[in-house]
Amino acid sequence: MASPSQAAASARDVGAAAPTSRRRAAAPPTRGKRRLTATVAAYVLVLPAALFYIAFVISPIVRTAQYSLYEWDGISPATWAGLANYVQVFANPTLVGSILNSFELILYFSVVPVILGLFAANVIRGIATSRLATVARTVLFLPQVIPLVAAGIMWTWQLSTKGVVNQFLELVGLGAVARAWLGDTQTALPAVGVIGAWVQLGLCLLLLLAGMTKIDPALYEAARIDGAGPVREFFSITLPSVRQELAVCVTITVISALASFDIIYISTQGGPANSTLVPGLQIYYLAFFQRDIGTASALAMVLMVLVLLVVIPLQRVLRGRDA
Amino acid sequence: MIVSARETWLGRALLVVLMLVTVLPFVSLFVTALHEPGTYPGGLSWPEDPHWENFVLAFQSADMFQLLWSSVLIELGVVPFAVLIATLAGFALGHLAPRGGRIVFIVFLLGLTLPFEGIIVPLYYQMRDLGLLNTRWAIILPLVGLFMPFAVTWMRAHFVNMPQDISEAARVDGATTWQLFWRIHVPLSLPALSSLAILLFLWTWNQFLLAVVLVDDPAKRTMAGALGAFQGQWGTDIPLLCAGSLLILTPTLIVFLVFQRQFVAALLQGSLKG
Numbered sequence: 001m002a003s004p005s006q007a008a009a010s011a012r013d014v015g016a017a018a019p020t021s022r023r024r025a026a027a028p029p030t031r032g033k034r035r036l037t038a039t040v041a042a043y044v045l046v047l048p049a050a051l052f053y054i055a056f057v058i059s060p061i062v063r064t065a066q067y068s069l070y071e072w073d074g075i076s077p078a079t080w081a082g083l084a085n086y087v088q089v090f091a092n093p094t095l096v097g098s099i100l101n102s103f104e105l106i107l108y109f110s111v112v113p114v115i116l117g118l119f120a121a122n123v124i125r126g127i128a129t130s131r132l133a134t135v136a137r138t139v140l141f142l143p144q145v146i147p148l149v150a151a152g153i154m155w156t157w158q159l160s161t162k163g164v165v166n167q168f169l170e171l172v173g174l175g176a177v178a179r180a181w182l183g184d185t186q187t188a189l190p191a192v193g194v195i196g197a198w199v200q201l202g203l204c205l206l207l208l209l210a211g212m213t214k215i216d217p218a219l220y221e222a223a224r225i226d227g228a229g230p231v232r233e234f235f236s237i238t239l240p241s242v243r244q245e246l247a248v249c250v251t252i253t254v255i256s257a258l259a260s261f262d263i264i265y266i267s268t269q270g271g272p273a274n275s276t277l278v279p280g281l282q283i284y285y286l287a288f289f290q291r292d293i294g295t296a297s298a299l300a301m302v303l304m305v306l307v308l309l310v311v312i313p314l315q316r317v318l319r320g321r322d323a
Numbered sequence: 324m325i326v327s328a329r330e331t332w333l334g335r336a337l338l339v340v341l342m343l344v345t346v347l348p349f350v351s352l353f354v355t356a357l358h359e360p361g362t363y364p365g366g367l368s369w370p371e372d373p374h375w376e377n378f379v380l381a382f383q384s385a386d387m388f389q390l391l392w393s394s395v396l397i398e399l400g401v402v403p404f405a406v407l408i409a410t411l412a413g414f415a416l417g418h419l420a421p422r423g424g425r426i427v428f429i430v431f432l433l434g435l436t437l438p439f440e441g442i443i444v445p446l447y448y449q450m451r452d453l454g455l456l457n458t459r460w461a462i463i464l465p466l467v468g469l470f471m472p473f474a475v476t477w478m479r480a481h482f483v484n485m486p487q488d489i490s491e492a493a494r495v496d497g498a499t500t501w502q503l504f505w506r507i508h509v510p511l512s513l514p515a516l517s518s519l520a521i522l523l524f525l526w527t528w529n530q531f532l533l534a535v536v537l538v539d540d541p542a543k544r545t546m547a548g549a550l551g552a553f554q555g556q557w558g559t560d561i562p563l564l565c566a567g568s569l570l571i572l573t574p575t576l577i578v579f580l581v582f583q584r585q586f587v588a589a590l591l592q593g594s595l596k597g
Contacts, residue, residue, distance in 0.1 A: 035422075038419065038421065038500075039421040039422050039423075041419070041500050042415040042416075042419040042420075042421035042424065042500075043415070043421060045411040045412060045414060045415035045419075045500075045504075046411070046412045046415045046416060046424075046427060048408040048411060048412070049408040049409055049411065049412035049431075049471050049474075049475055050412065050427070052408065052464075052467050052468040052471055053431065053434065053468050053471040053472070053475075055464075055468055056446065056449075056464060056465040056467070056468025056469060057434050057437065057442065057468050057469060057471070057472070058430075058434075059445075059449075060442035060445040060446050060449065061437075061441070061442055063442075063445035063448075063449075064441060064442055064444060064445055067444065067445065074448070116341065119337060120337065120338060120341055122334070123334030123335065123337060123338050124338070126330070126331065126334060127331065127334070127335070132335060132338060132339075135342075136338045136341075136342055137587075138580075138583065139342045139345055139346060140341060140342060140345055141579075141587065142345060142346075142349070142576070142579070143345060144590075145525065145575050145576060145578075145579040145586075146529075146572040146575055146576065147528070147529040147531065147546065147547035147550060147571070147572065147575070148529065148531065148547070149529075149531050149547045149548075149550045149551050149554075150547075150550060150568050150571065150572040151348075153352075153550070153554055153564065153565075153568045154348040154349070154351070154352050154568065155348060157351065157352070157355065157366070157561065157564075157565065158347070158348055158351055158366060160366075162363060162364070162365050162366055163351075163366040164347060164348075164351045164366035164367045165366070166366070167365060167366045167367055198344070198345065198348070201341070201345070202345075203590070206587060206590070206591060207591060210591050230330050251436075255436055255438065258438065259438030259439070259440060261439075261440060261531070261532055262531045262532070262547070265531075265535070265551070266551065266554060279440065280438065280440040280532075283440050283443065283444065284440070284443070284532075284536065287443070287444045287447070288447075288536065293444060296444055297444055297445075300440060300441045300442070300443075300444060301441070303438055303440060303441055304437065304438065304441040307436055307437075307438055308436065311436045
């Protein structure tokens with residue numbers, strides 16, 4: 001927004017004796033008081049949103065931090081536990097395992113959809129005017145619209161012993177590897193990951209496509225004339241141009257991996273043998289089934305900090321856009 | 324643009340494969356829903372005699388009217404109110420720009436990446452103490468709060484770009500801040516408002532965690548939460564479960580296909596601004 005500097009520049013050109021902004025010029029002697037009323041009026045408008053935000057976000061965060069320092073079953077009086085719950089989070093193999101699982105899910109929820117999204121968006125950019133491009137955008141986005149629970153149910157059925165996945169494997173002569181994908185400790189986490197990748201692809205595709213349509217076509221013409229192949233073109237022009245969109249994709253999908261709940265609750269409940277347990281689900285179990293509010297809250301704090309630790313560096317890439 | 328034929332065909336083939344993989348689960352769900360209830364059919368097989376009545380059966384056994392009504396009530400409690408208060412705050416922070424407004428905005432920004440699981444435990448006790456557990460208010464009130472970081476950021480970004488001249492002209496004509504807001508800015512902001520409303524509608528409809536933790540009765544949950552309970556109840560009857568899942572995800576698909584353009588635009592802007 002260049003308007004204030006433009007106003008200043010025009011004032012200088014005219015050679016005005018007192019080059020003040022319009023607002024300042026209009027201000028009567030009671031300026032201070034009026035400004036105060038304006039500020040109060042503005043804050044009155046912010047108040048309802050702020051109250052809801054404080055009551056249902058800020059205050060629960062503070063209370064999570066508080067609970068995390070106590071031993072509490074939710075009924076009897078709480079006893080001070082200091083950092084014991086945090087020690088538990090980092091020492092108990094099940095809890096550590098849930099955190100590691102959520103990091104492994106980043107590979108499926110984030111890396112796979114981002115790479116596939118890049119390829120698909122690049123193809124669609126090349127054939128932007130065709131019917132296929134329009135249809136592909138709509139179709140690939142569909143999984144984003146339905147509840148994650150529905151995605152979980154669909155895929156649980158597909159990955160079951162008699163599901164489509166095994167049917168396909170038998171068709172191509174790989175019947176030997178067919179199995180209950182979600183029921184096998186070796187394959188359950190990747191199988192859950194496939195569901196996440198299926199859901200996230202559409203969002204990544206659309207975001208990256210939005211970035212690619214802003215690239216000047218002349219750049220591509222020039223690259224082709226200079227003899228660049230499709231691969232070189234992709235890495236030299238397309239990829240650097242969508243840096244910010246890429247950062248957004250990664251931010252959103254990484255959060256969805258770390259904070260996953262719906263898909264896993266529906267498809268595996270964290271099993272078999274905790275092989276798909278993630279912090280979100282573990283918090284739910286600890287708090288509402290094992291009645292260990294303290295540890296649940298400590299894990300919740302760790303999860304919130306982990307998300308911030310991942311998001312903050314990515315924001316630096318994003319901020320480059322505004323500069 | 325100069326593109327070789329081989330590249331084009333390879334790319335198109337990749338797209339078609341991705342589309343097939345995307346659509347396959349929907350198709351599989353649909354054909355399975357047509358099999359005889361109680362059977363365990365193969366993943367992708369057309370039944371000899373399709374049981375179309377499964378959809379009716381699932382509709383009745385899930386008490387779909389009640390579920391729809393519950394979701395509609397929750398949507399009505401969340402969306403208009405959240406949009407209204409976020410617009411007021413966004414207008415104040417973005418357009419009136421009061422002293423210290425930046426700090427208030429940054430505090431809102433902090434909530435943008437919060438995983439809901441992080442605060443679900445205190446929310447449960449908060450709702451219990453308020454006596455609201457197992458009522459729709461237990462979903463509505465926290466959701467309004469949880470949507471505020473995004474909604475306020477969204478509306479602020481819109482109002483920051485509104486030219487001050489419009490407001491100054493209205494002020495000269497004697498408009499109060501309130502009149503300025505309702506008569507001038509709200510009508511000019513309808514595209515931003517409707518995009519926000521569509522996004523909040525979808526997120527409310529698909530909200531699962533709050534529904535599962537805070538409300539036991541599936542008939543008082545969101546659609547996604549009700550679907551979770553439906554799976555628990557019909558998990559063993561695959562054709563009926565598939566029919567029920569299809570019924571439950573159809574409304575969002577319809578909303579998406581009808582508002583497709585606004586929808587995608589909203590999501591793109593939303594994620595890029597957020």
